[in-house]
Amino acid sequence: MKDIQISIREDLKQKPDQDHLEFGQHFTDHMFLFDYNSEQGWHDPRIVPYGPIVLEPAAMVLHYGQAVFEGMKAFNTNNGNVLLFRPQKNMERLNQSNRRLEIPEIDEEFILHAIQTLINVDKEWIPSGKGTSLYIRPFIIATEPCLGVRAAHNYQLLVILSPVGAYYSEGLEPVKINVESSYSRAVRGGLGTAKAAGNYAASIKAQTEAKEAGYSQVLWLDALERKYVEEVGSMNIFFKINGTVITPELNGSILAGVTRDSIIELLTNWGITVEERRISMDEIYQAHKDHTLEEVFGTGTAAVISPVGELFWDDRQIIINDGCIGELSQQLYDTITGIQTGMVPDTLQWTVQV
Structure with a gap:
């Protein structure tokens, strides 16, 4: 395993107030860098003071969008340990994204080791308040200066850390979501299965309009029929209808969420029927009218579980569970966050100690 060079900054930054953490607004003292070129492969792993990076104006990421990323979290436990939640799944998905965008694959074990090393360097930044964590953002960008539509020959992998609170300002209160019928995000065969920067750029217009409307x-x-549910901008989504939990199947345009996979495994272990299949808004609306739409919730690394209190679709308002969090959503949130923070026994061996 390669040696990681570590340069500790002398002027440590002031840490933010743990009681007023906004998501993704504060960054720790250090970051991890790892370079790639076609002659040397991945080389020169190092931890350096957090700061600006240098790119040439012709860097290919700026023109052709070769950029992928991951989202992970580290958690403080009451006994002083630091835990990661299923980090190998994130490393596997990062390589899946790399393959789709023709970016050289990484050594998953080494990058996980590098992330753990970086966390140890900046472990004083891990918040300990309820609902807080240290968000981990590994990402890879094409750095070769060239104006030509092809895979780059040079890349840089970076990891930055950010102490965070709740992803949504509502916290665990149910959110309101607009069902998008004008724009499309991804199509089968496209980039929907990759955690690529371009996927998120494609969602910004619709997201802005939704926020302006109060969602x-x-x-x-x-994208073809604009009929079947895929995913929320930053989450996978689940519907509890008449006792059965339904989530859209991974059809080639939906990101395979780590939290999604964990929820399915938990529900199955609890004896709750889970269906991964196509589900249309017509079916959801009919369940709403029949009073069998019991709960709706999103899942993702950032929010963990985000209960949905309202869907707005085709000028129709669908209120779920009187706008309150459902019993199953609460149970899933308590279980996942309990495992992540060491408060609930990790019988599925999902956590990794840093």
């Missing part, structure tokens, strides 16, 4: 997020429909 926290956008629920995307399939």
Whole structure:
């Protein structure tokens, strides 16, 4: 395993107030860098003071969008340990994204080691308040200076850390979501299965319009028929209808969420029927009219579980569970966050100690 060079900054930054952490607004003292070129492969792993990076104006990421990323979290436990939640799944997905965008694959074990090393360097930044964590953002960009539509020959992998509170300002209060019918985010065969920067750029217009209308997020429909549910902008989504939990199947345009996978495994272990299949807004609206739409919730690393209190679709307002968090949503949130923070026994061996 390669040696990681570590340069500790002398002028440590002031840490933010743990009681007023906004998501993704504060960054720790250090970051990890790792370079790639076609002659040397991945080389020169190092931890350096957090700061600006230098790119040439012709860097290919700026023109052709070769950029992928991941989202992970580290958690303080009451006994002083630091835990990661299923980090190998994030490393596997990062390589899946790399393959789709023709970016050289990484050594998953080494990058996880590098992340753990960086966390140890900046472990004083890990918040300990309820609902807080240290968000981990690994990302890879094409750095070769060239104006030509092809895979780059040079890349840089970076990891930055950010102490965070709740992803949504509502916290665990149910959010309102607009069902998008005008714009499309991804299509089968496109980039929907990759955690690529371009996917998120494609969602910004609809997200802005939804926020202006008073909604926290956008629920995307399939790009062909605009009929079947796919995912929320930053989350996978689940519907509890008449006792059965339904989530859209991974059809080639939906990101395979780590939290999504964890929820399915938990529900199955609890004896709750889970269906991964196509589900249309017509079916959801009919369940609403039949009073069998019991709960709706999103899942993702950032929010963990985000209960949905309202869907707005085709000028129709769908209120779920009187706008209150459902019993299952609460149970899932308590279980996942309990495992992440060491408060609930990790019988599924999902956590990794830093």
